[in-house]
Amino acid sequence: MNKPPLRAGLVGLGAMGRHHARVLRALDGVDLVAVADPGGDAYGALGGETLVSTVEELLAHKLDYAVVACPTAYHEEAALALAEAGVAALIEKPLAHDIPAAQRVVEAFESRGLVAAVGHIERYNPALQSMRTRLEAGELGDVFQVATRRQGPFPNRIADVGVVKDLATHDLDLTGFVTGAQYRSVAARTAHRSGRPHEDLVTVLGELDSGVIANHLVNWLSPLKERVSVVTGERGCFVADTLTADLTFFANGSTRTEWDAVSAFRGVSEGDMTRYAIPKREPLTVEHEVFRDAVEGKADAGIVTLRQGLRAVIVAEAVLTSARTGATVSAGSE
CATH class of the missing domain: 3.40.50.720 (NAD(P)-binding Rossmann-like Domain)
Incomplete structure (x- = not known):
């Protein structure tokens, strides 16, 4: 039955x-x-x-x-x-x-x-889910940095919160989701450029408890709509575009260079680029x-538990406190 x-x-x-x-x-x-x-x-x-x-x-x-x-x-x-x-x-x-x-x-x-x-909802984006799986499998090696950009025009539907709680909470949550780490501290600056009571721009520098550095650029002031997350590690970087659900891997180069000015630099070089073919279902x-x-x-x-949702609110409040005081603020715990 x-x-x-x-x-x-x-x-x-x-x-x-x-x-x-x-x-x-x-x-x-x-x-x-x-x-x-x-x-x-x-x-x-x-x-x-x-x-x-x-x-x-x-x-x-x-x-x-x-x-x-x-x-x-x-x-x-x-x-x-x-x-x-x-x-x-x-x-x-x-x-x-x-x-x-x-x-x-x-x-x-x-x-x-x-x-x-x-x-x-970003946790259900195919690009971020694939990235997380690959990070868990060690494909990037040690993770060094997470950098996100989330910007676009102001959505008229939003009136009760600013860009930190409406948009930046996506990035604050997805950073923990893909890395498996939590924020230890944040330093942030906000701006009010459009005459609304809440902030419409924020930049965040954070440190995770794993030692990973995170930075987020979020605003409602750009005519360019962008949703990009870049995770850099010892073997290269992943770039996830959550608007198109594309995931691309940029590998560190392994080809020897004979150009003295370049070979003397003790960093990485450009390697192969791979754009993954992944199933794309609507995250919602x-x-x-x-x-x-x-x-x-x-x-x-x-599911994303209520305590995970609470964690995002805690970090968002730390971001706003840092912006208000100019200090680096502990992201704390519950």
Whole structure:
């Protein structure tokens, strides 16, 4: 006898919520039964689902789980209501607007033994997943540095947080994901160039507990949209473009040079370049499949845990503290 499909709900039907609705509607083993958004269906994303205004009304539909895709400022309120009702939740990143709120969300779900995850979608990007597998296999040797660039025009949908918590949390999380290390300290500078209350540019220099150096350039000020992660190690470097899901390896050269001015330099030289052919599935679809499997009780589903989401918020707060004080700040622990 086939199991009935999981009953899913969605909180928020904005620019990201509409994509969650699209994926949920097509997800095997899941029925999207209702959506909550006090602003209605601004993007015309609803199918046959019921539209309600509040999380309380959403809970009346006897959900197995819900996706929280409302603005960051409301994550805590929505998540705590779901936890109180015993409903599993996939919460968009960042987990919450600050550390205390994120800690309350973690405690609410852990204390009840509920499945919950954070939508750090870059972990499901094929290029980064392939990079992580290759790093774990030792293909790069010792890792020296992680450098990321994430820039583009300002997204009008964002009003409640700045570029650090909205965009830089991607890079802060993916750095730990691909290296298996955590931030020890960060030094950062931010800028406000567009007249908005929150920062729209940040540069971060971090040190991981493995000794790896990380640096991140993130802004909402560029007409160029860029999402690039470069990991450099003893055998060369990996370059992941998460917009195209391409992964390229640039090997250190092994060909002897007879050009004296170059051969005298005790560094590396250019070697072969390999662009890997990797399967490319939509990261949001993979993220939803993984969470569905976790709700169904499948072991090692691969979700991003609430504590991992909390960790990203902690590092983001350290970045903002460093930018405010001008000091290098410990990335700390929970």
